[in-house]
Amino acid sequence: MSQPHLMDFDLYLQRLGYDHTPAPTLETLGELQLRHVCRFTFESLSTLLRLPVPIDLASVERKILREGRGGYCYELNQTFMVLLQHLGYQVRGITGRVVMGGPEDAFTPRSHRLTLLQLDGRRYIVDVGFGGMVPTAPLLLDTEQEQATPHEPYRITRQEGSYTLRAKVAGEWRAMYVFDLQMQGEVDYEMGNWYVSTHPASPFFGQLMVARIGPGVRHTLHNASYALHRMDQPSERRQITDAGELMRLLQDEFALRLPDHRELPQVLEQLLRA
Numbered sequence: 297m298s299q300p301h302l303m304d305f306d307l308y309l310q311r312l313g314y315d316h317t318p319a320p321t322l323e324t325l326g327e328l329q330l331r332h333v334c335r336f337t338f339e340s341l342s343t344l345l346r347l348p349v350p351i352d353l354a355s356v357e358r359k360i361l362r363e364g365r366g367g368y369c370y371e372l373n374q375t376f377m378v379l380l381q382h383l384g385y386q387v388r389g390i391t392g393r394v395v396m397g398g399p400e401d402a403f404t405p406r407s408h409r410l411t412l413l414q415l416d417g418r419r420y421i422v423d424v425g426f427g428g429m430v431p432t433a434p435l436l437l438d439t440e441q442e443q444a445t446p447h448e449p450y451r452i453t454r455q456e457g458s459y460t461l462r463a464k465v466a467g468e469w470r471a472m473y474v475f476d477l478q479m480q481g482e483v484d485y486e487m488g489n490w491y492v493s494t495h496p497a498s499p500f501f502g503q504l505m506v507a508r509i510g511p512g513v514r515h516t517l518h519n520a521s522y523a524l525h526r527m528d529q530p531s532e533r534r535q536i537t538d539a540g541e542l543m544r545l546l547q548d549e550f551a552l553r554l555p556d557h558r559e560l561p562q563v564l565e566q567l568l569r570a
Contacts, residue, residue, distance in 0.1 A: 337366030364553025369425030392475030400471035
């Protein structure tokens with residue numbers, strides 16, 4: 297049997313701004329989650345280029361910690377869960393169905409990975425991989441009350457054994473995803489990741505979706521549409537029309553080191569013309 301991959305936790309913590317190993321408290325958890333979503337970019341450059349997205353821990357660590365890239369939920373939430381485990385938190389992975397932007401009773405694919413955490417007798421969900429609307433704080437599971445975060449308020453409602461995560465956007469509660477607490481194995485993540493990265497119906501396949509969070513702001517990019525969302529202010533939006541401008545945006549606003557792929561400029565040009 298192969299040995300499990302040992303992540304470089306010292307490097308991971310350094311990238312999150314720690315020069316020591318923090319204690320596994322609720323305060324630390326909130327700080328870790330906020331730092332993570334502000335430090336590591338959500339991005340789908342690999343699926344845009346129609347490249348494989350390996351989610352074994354060694355590949356994900358190399359991509360995110362060493363190559364200056366970001367990732368999506370199967371990468372970001374996996375590494376963060378492993379870090380939390382290392383720090384002494386009780387965690388396990390769960391999955392959900394994304395309904396953002398559509399009917400909340402739609403039976404969409406089980407394509408989102410997140411983390412269930414137990415601390416001091418209470419249960420939380422922790423998510424650092426939900427793109428432009430990622431929660432920026434851990435959320436208590438067993439309450440339907442509104443919960444403040446450093447960004448928008450969130451709440452979790454329960455119905456018939458499943459939960460719905462909602463965010464309050466422009467004064468309106470909007471459903472993000474529906475999830476349950478069913479145990480998941482590595483094969484479940486492999487199946488979900490395979491669908492997300494290869495299926496023609498996947499919103500990621502051949503598409504560019506990027507998000508980065510900052511204090512009081514969210515930067516999002518969907519193909520050629522860039523938006524800067526400030527809390528309690530109108531969003532600023534613009535269309536990108538030049539591949540060079542798009543590459544600079546990815547490097548400057550989203551803090552990404554672009555993959556060394558000779559077809560990237562051409563693929564971005566085709567994306568902008570589509």
